Amino acid sequence: MSEIESIDAVQAMLAEEGYVCARPLATVVFLALRLGRPIFLEGEAGVGKTEIAKALASALGRSLIRLQCYEGLDASSAVYEWNFAAQMVAIRTAEASGQADRASLQEELFGPGYLLERPLLKAMRPDPSGAPVLLIDELDRTDEPFEAFLLEALSDFQVTIPEIGTIKAPQPPIVILTSNRTREVHDALKRRCLYHWVDYPEFDRELEILETRAPEVAESLSREVVGFVQRLRTEDLFKKPGVAETIDWAKCLLALDVLTLSPEVIADTLGAVLKYQDDIAKLQGSEAKRLLDETRAALDPV
Numbered sequence: 001m002s003e004i005e006s007i008d009a010v011q012a013m014l015a016e017e018g019y020v021c022a023r024p025l026a027t028v029v030f031l032a033l034r035l036g037r038p039i040f041l042e043g044e045a046g047v048g049k050t051e052i053a054k055a056l057a058s059a060l061g062r063s064l065i066r067l068q069c070y071e072g073l074d075a076s077s078a079v080y081e082w083n084f085a086a087q088m089v090a091i092r093t094a095e096a097s098g099q100a101d102r103a104s105l106q107e108e109l110f111g112p113g114y115l116l117e118r119p120l121l122k123a124m125r126p127d128p129s130g131a132p133v134l135l136i137d138e139l140d141r142t143d144e145p146f147e148a149f150l151l152e153a154l155s156d157f158q159v160t161i162p163e164i165g166t167i168k169a170p171q172p173p174i175v176i177l178t179s180n181r182t183r184e185v186h187d188a189l190k191r192r193c194l195y196h197w198v199d200y201p202e203f204d205r206e207l208e209i210l211e212t213r214a215p216e217v218a219e220s221l222s223r224e225v226v227g228f229v230q231r232l233r234t235e236d237l238f239k240k241p242g243v244a245e246t247i248d249w250a251k252c253l254l255a256l257d258v259l260t261l262s263p264e265v266i267a268d269t270l271g272a273v274l275k276y277q278d279d280i281a282k283l284q285g286s287e288a289k290r291l292l293d294e295t296r297a298a299l300d301p302v
């Protein structure tokens with residue numbers, strides 16, 4: 001299916017797109033491309049689950065088709081809908097002109113001209129640049145009936161539209177499913193996929209991500225920021241900061257011309273890192289200083 005030769009090649013091509021890919025994840029991507037299997041990524045918020053689909057599409061020169069899941073998402077909004085408004089206008093026009101040949105009008109109204117293609121159908125259409133990357137994002141937000149429907153759609157990559165017929169993907173898309181694990185996704189769906197838990201990166205990798213995404217931030221500040229965020233994640237917080245927060249925070253500090261962290265700077269900018277008042281309250285007073293001292297001690301052991 002793909003010309004990618006090795007796990008190293010996967011890492012290199014994603015790096016070109018600014019995505020720092022740990023070897024276990026690169027292995028899953030390599031195998032998914034080789035075997036034509038969907039990838040199922042679970043992990044905390046802001047750890048690069050959505051981003052890898054974008055990076056992969058861009059690296060392979062494929063189009064990215066995204067199905068954003070939400071509560072109440074149903075098959076019709078995921079596959080296709082009829083353009084009712086346009087159908088109504090056509091009916092009125094035909095009536096007004098008095099030439100309503102019912103059979104041909106009906107055929108026209110339920111033909112391709114009035115079909116609204118939604119992500120799953122789009123992903124099954126031939127694409128000159130090759131099979132697209134289909135990102136089914138935040139699957140845990142939908143319900144079980146939709147999951148069951150998806151399971152079927154992913155197994156044969158074809159949809160049947162009663163009025164038009166069956167449409168089959170000439171080449172199956174590269175599928176990436178993500179979940180924040182607000183609920184467990186059904187085993188049957190997981191079984192079809194290669195699974196990977198995307199964890200918070202360790203210090204060196206997070207530093208590498210920050211240097212890739214915000215190269216304008218001085219290295220000494222980047223090290224402090226990453227060290228502090230890593231230290232924060234070991235605290236008992238309601239919502240731990242993801243990599244996205246690390247990048248945001250570093251950019252905020254840069255905008256404020258901060259050269260080095262201090263308890264005052266941390267207190268002023270904590271909203272870039274922690275998004276819950278209870279978590280922010282925990283770092284009031286001497287707590288930020290204690291964490292900063294510990295971060296510094298870990299960065300430069302004496």
Ligand SMILES: Nc1ncnc2c1ncn2[C@@H]1O[C@H](COP(=O)(O)OP(=O)(O)OP(=O)(O)O)[C@@H](O)[C@H]1O
Nearest residue numbers: 018019020044045046047048049050051209243244
């Ligand atoms: N490995 C990485 N390499 C490069 N950038 C990364 C990486 N991981 C995260 N990022 C950065 O973090 C941001 C957030 O990542 P992303 O949106 O993919 O998170 P997510 O895991 O999908 O989170 P959520 O569960 O909240 O949707 C990205 O825009 C990207 O800038």
Ligand SMILES: [Mg+2]
Nearest residue numbers: 049050051137
């Ligand atoms: Mg996401």
